[in-house]
Amino acid sequence: MSAAEALLELQRIDTGADQLRHRREHLDERDRLVAVTAQVNKWESTRRSLVDRIAETAGIVEQAEAEGSRIDAETARLNAQMRTVIAPREAEALQHELATLAGQRAESDERGLVALTEQGEAEEALAAHLAAEESIREAARSADERLQIAESGIEAELAELEQRRLGARALLTEALLARYDRVRSKIGVAAARLTGSRCEGCHLDLSAAEVDEVRRAGDDEFPDCPQCGRMLVR
Ligand SMILES: [Zn+2]
Structure with a gap:
């Protein structure tokens, strides 16, 4: 190979390597992996907020039940007291207290029922959300694999060009x-x-x-x- 041929060959190899490096920096496979990774992150954040919502509503249900039991006990105590009362004014005061407790009981029941409904909805939403997990994780795995394949293909081509580059340079x-x-x-x-x-x-x-x-x-x-x-x- 003449010096002129070696020089042009070296230039062709360097240009080819520049193009490969540019391609490696701008792979569609990398854009795809970035997009899928963002989807996975969004999926995980939705799952976390659903799990939090379930825990929060379950807490409200539990609190309402405990409050209901407390009100029931207090109501039973006042009813027992009522049976021993003779003075009408005292009986009237107890009636008033019992009515207040009944109102509190209705209010805590309502709060518990609303929270229970919300908990059920969040549980349903979570079940549907979890059903999509496998496909979204598979998409991420496959995008990662495709990027690795594309990158290693370019690396192999670059390694081959490097050998030829050294050969051409040896002639100059x-x-x-x-x-x-x-x-x-x-x-x-x-x-x-x-x-x-x-x-x-x-x-x-x-x-x-x-x-x-x-x-x-x-x-x-x-x-x-x-x-x-x-x-x-x-
Ligand atoms: Zn010129």
């Missing part, structure tokens, strides 16, 4: 490589073919005198394109 002198690396770090593509009077790097035409100069250069010499500064290969 230190001075040429230093120049190549310097131009490449500045404008990405360092070597371009001169086709007719046109630089394939910048697609501009060189003057007849400039073309002449390139043509007169030695086989291992690659003059700069006067327009873009790339190493011109005849």
